[in-house]
Amino acid sequence: MANTLIEIQNISKSYRRDSMQIPVLRDISLTVPDGEFLGLMGPSGSGKTTLLNLIAGIDKPNKGKIVVGGMDVASLNETALAKWRARHVGFIFQFYNLIPVLTAYENVELPLLLTKLSKDQRKKHVETALQVVGLADRMQHYPKQLSGGQEQRVAIARAIATDPTLLVADEPTGDLDKQSAEEILTLLERLNKEFKKTIVMVTHDPRAAEKAHTVRHLDKGELQ
């Protein structure tokens, strides 16, 4: 049995809308071992993105504890959390979220600017990451010169450039055609198998869920 990477204990999360508290996650506990490829499914509004954000350290629970790689994430302050994310988490969004004025190369280099790496070392990282996603020949292209699938591959390269332990993906194939979706899923599978990345992926797509080792379902803020 592999080590535990993510340990979630009894977390709850609600959002305030005007004067009302809207509960989104209720008393969720979850353990994710290192090297896992976890799929999170569930109806719209069930709290999948919210849970993912909590795991990735871009949001904090109202109650409960989240430990990722031995770090009590919810206890960190903003600055420490930002540093932790830069070091340990790679993000893949549904709409890629590339910076449109930067080339593929520059987009992938972006998170590396926060590291102590030299220019040459950064170059190696960027090139390797783009090779892994199969876009070494598109380095100087701008996002709008790429297809959706290619953009998502650049986004994946950006997510792996710093070599994080954990990759979180929020509906990474949600905006793609069948063919491109398949390519992205194969790529994620490879990252999990070959590069030993732990992946937590939110998805609606049953074919995507098939690729995951484990699939968990969320419904109305509760884990099934």
Next chain:
Amino acid sequence: MKIIKLLFKNSFRHKLRTTLTILGIAIAVTAFGFLRTVVTAWYAGVEASSPNRLITRNSVSFIFPLPYAYKERIERIPGVETVAYMNWFQGVYIDKSQFFARMAVDMEASLKAYPEFIVPPEQKEILLRERNACVVGADLAVQYGFEIGDVIPIEGDIYPGEWEFVVRAIYQPRDKTVDGTQMWFHWEYLDERMKQDMPGRAGDVGWYVIRISNPADAARISEAVDEQFKNSRAETKTETEAAFQQGFIAGTGLIIQLLNFLSFIIIGIIMLVLGNTMIMSARERTKEYAVLKTLGFSGGRLISLIAGESLIISVLGAAAGLLLTLPLVEMFSLFVPKSWFPIFYVEPVTYVLAGTSAVLVGIAAALFPIQRAVKTSIVDGLRFVG
């Protein structure tokens, strides 16, 4: 790539909008620079005034004369170096629209009192010798094409009659702050005619210019002079040249204040133009800033990104504006006779003011977008739609 590259790319993401903003700032800065230059021109007399000079005039009004015999008595006051007298002659040259200062002066003493009017020694010698000789400023000489030996015919008004003066010297203003458009001739020449034609006005001088050795004595000497002539036929009022000049432009003070005020309104406009652009672009990039934060970018980096963008635009605008100011001022001084605004140039302080304002406005315009970008949580930023 460096963050700075992203900064430049961000600035020119909307080329048209950024260009228009820069253009707007440039036009406003040009207007600012031009207005300041006009204001400076008005105040030039005051600024160019020497702390070493006092002006003594009739206490009733500038238009009442003083007797020329006061000269010797003023000269005896300790601390006084030179005493010169002058009359505003005016008259009409060619037609009434040709305006420049024409004065009858106590030539030798006046040249001593105004060392910033530089006259070549050989010209000065002839100038002092010939009774109908006159000296003109170099700028005036250029404007009217006056050369040594030329005769300037003037139709008298304050001092009626036909007058002719021979240009015997051309003075060079010592620097840009010195008026190079005056014309001086011998007071004696005027007085001779007065003795013949209007004896009642003979011996009158318009005002005295007193050069003192130590500016710190200005108050004491002014008092001493006025004390001398207390209870006499013509009492005097003595003040520093700066105070005198200020009184002279007091009538136009309101307009100047208005111009001054306007030039700062312009800064406000720049602020709005840039602020608007910055708010628009920061709003459009709400999601991007959230993505950057997700990647681990700190608040400080976001601040430099936004402030930097704002500064790039404001500084480019200011630079373009100042570059435009120079030719505009040059053109203006080509079309407007030199003697209207004898001292018309873009002061270095105008550049400094415009530059500083640009930086301050750049920072100020970034404040709101910065606070928005920093305050918005990542989760809200990522969920943001237009």
